[in-house]
Amino acid sequence: MRARAVRSPTLRPGSRRVIALGRKLHVMASQAHPLKRSPGMWLGGIAIALILWFALYWQLQPFARWAVAQMQAPQGSAFASSVEFFLYDTPKVLMLLTLVVFAMGVVRSFFSPERTRAILAGKREGLGNIAAAGLGVFTPFCSCSAVPLFVGFVSAGVPLGVTFSFLIAAPMINEVALGLLFALVGWRVALTYLAFGLIIAIVSGWVIGRLHLEGWLEEWVQNIRAGDVDLQPENMSWVDRLEAGLDAVKEIVGKVWYWIIAGIAVGAFIHGYVPAALLSRIMGADAWWSVPAAVLIGIPMYSNAAGVIPIVEALLGKGAAVGTVLAFMMSVIALSLPEMIILRKVLSMKLIAVFVTVVACGILAVGFLFNALFS
């Protein structure tokens, strides 16, 4: 790969200097290696970062109030309360996200898809579905890996239903969404989301397994016999794991921040302008049709999990029923069109239809149950 950026004639001299500076810093950083890897430096750095984090965090609400007071908008107007929601939630959610993603990055360094497969390969259905759903929460997984992962699992002898439990749990119980729900909405909703997400993944996978649909896989998947890999076991030190946490922050926060700002903007609009009476009539517990409507609306919608949470927060604040809101959120996250298009490479249309139907029914059941329990 040639260093295209430097050769490009369109670059101004100034940006060349920046690139050269970046290079120099990079070289310096790699020379400072022994220092960078000392556990003491890391612990000290993390302690300082945490103190700064909390100091900043407690200032967010006063700052948002102050900023709104500077505007000419009348106190308590819809506009002022929208702006305050936005100004308060944007830094708050981004800061929380950074913390949650860092912690999860460290936790995830203990899991890998290869190890998960090795654990699941010997499992029977039932217990296997439970293990798969649980591992799905923590195993690092990106949707562009969905196909290799699916094929890798099935060809290693992981039962189809167990593979589906994993494939449903992995996107649906998103650890970022879980952390944000916990911080923004409260532990009860967060725990319920976790519990019901796991149940849906376990039961849906089990049902799909019982239907014995192996014949509905694409033909090449049925015939494939994967070779054995023996990757050298990675000996990760704690510094490596903390570094993995930092990498996760760079990658995930760098990728989802605009989803979050879009989500907060929608949340702020709901917070300021949508009348509570209207919302509780449409999304309240008494409107039975609101749950299926929420699931149907959620299927074609695709948003990063982190972007949905501010909307969830605003909807709940306006008196929408918890079950309806959770059903909407799960449908947006778990049933995404792009992922289905990717999975079409290994699954027949019939199998995708079964997958969507089973998961959608599970989400419906959760929505109704929840509204009945908490209204």
Place this chain on the structure above:
Amino acid sequence: MKQVKVLGPGCARCKTTEEMVRAEAVRLGVDVSVEKITDYEAIAQFGIVSTPGIVIDGKVVHSGGLPKADDLRRWLQA
């Protein structure tokens, strides 16, 4: 001459991995031929579960996520 295969359907990280391999080989002065494998069936036959993966002289050395620069150097010099 080392035969390096980069396995990945073509996501951003797979492309970055390929660039990293090439750059590191040039830097070390190691003679390599880098081949990109994007076909799902071919990828699956190597037995890896997550992409991008790296295969050097027929042996899978890496799977999932970007490789570390240190590891890359080790694999290419081995």
